[in-house]
Amino acid sequence: MARALHPPVAARLGDVSTERLDMLRLRPEHAEALTPIFAEPAVWEFPYGRGLTASETDDFARRRADEWRDRGFGCWLLVERATGRALGYAGLIVPVFLPEVLPAIEVGWRLDPAAWGRGYATEAGRRALDEAFRKLGLPEVCSIIQPQNVGSIRVAERLGLTCRRAATVPASGVRPPLPVGVYAIRRDEWPPPAPRVPPPGRPRPGRARRAGSTS
Numbered sequence: 001m002a003r004a005l006h007p008p009v010a011a012r013l014g015d016v017s018t019e020r021l022d023m024l025r026l027r028p029e030h031a032e033a034l035t036p037i038f039a040e041p042a043v044w045e046f047p048y049g050r051g052l053t054a055s056e057t058d059d060f061a062r063r064r065a066d067e068w069r070d071r072g073f074g075c076w077l078l079v080e081r082a083t084g085r086a087l088g089y090a091g092l093i094v095p096v097f098l099p100e101v102l103p104a105i106e107v108g109w110r111l112d113p114a115a116w117g118r119g120y121a122t123e124a125g126r127r128a129l130d131e132a133f134r135k136l137g138l139p140e141v142c143s144i145i146q147p148q149n150v151g152s153i154r155v156a157e158r159l160g161l162t163c164r165r166a167a168t169v170p171a172s173g174v175r176p177p178l179p180v181g182v183y184a185i186r187r188d189e190w191p192p193p194a195p196r197v198p199p200p201g202r203p204r205p206g207r208a209r210r211a212g213s214t215s
């Protein structure tokens with residue numbers, strides 16, 4: 001019998017929302033909103049080092065919609081409720097590109113650079129993990145991240161995932177082999193304790209203003 005690609009799931013998921021976001025199951029027509037976002041090289045720097053063409057984005061949205069139909073979970077289009085603007089996607093993905101971790105489900109995110117630095121990826125990732133543990137009943141969720149992708153590692157760690165080991169994603173037709181970290185969180189570790197907030201007036205680590213800075 002063929003090996004299962006992902007652990008069994010207890011339910012089918014639907015559209016969800018968070019404090020600031022509507023999260024809509026990705027459909028083929030969402031490609032229109034995603035095309036200008038995915039065209040930005042920074043959005044697909046990891047793993048491709050370039051932006052996607054409109055036809056690649058169409059293909060992406062179609063495949064994600066098929067996954068929703070076939071599996072009952074997948075990626076959501078993130079829509080900023082206050083403006084109705086699409087910001088990118090986050091969701092639950094089967095990491096078929098790294099066969100050694102299968103059966104598995106990973107949490108992932110990919111946002112418009114104009115929306116970075118506002119906590120949207122963390123907010124959407126938190127909701128995705130909540131759905132994964134509370135509704136799908138998964139024992140564990142992973143996230144496969146290149147070591148240079150510090151923004152993504154920060155989101156994963158903020159959500160309580162920790163790096164369990166290093167691995168190498170085999171080459172595909174469009175990219176070379178990639179060293180990655182396999183991050184993960186188990187159901188009994190969710191939700192993680194709230195991050196400590198520094199007392200007011202004290203600069204956050206890594207964000208201290210440089211001497212002489214005028215901005």
Ligand SMILES: CC(C)(COP(=O)(O)OP(=O)(O)OC[C@H]1O[C@@H](n2cnc3c(N)ncnc32)[C@H](O)[C@@H]1OP(=O)(O)O)[C@@H](O)C(=O)NCCC(=O)NCCS
Nearest residue numbers: 043046109110111116117118119120121122145151152154
């Ligand atoms: C990975 C990626 C989603 C991270 O985006 P991000 O904006 O850094 O992540 P978040 O949306 O969670 O925002 C967190 C930042 O916003 C700040 N922030 C501002 N308001 C916030 C709020 N209300 N709540 C939480 N964080 C907030 C946080 O302090 C944090 O900044 P810091 O990391 O400098 O401390 C983004 O870089 C991206 O889309 N990259 C390209 C795609 C990609 O590589 N995806 C991953 C593939 S593995």
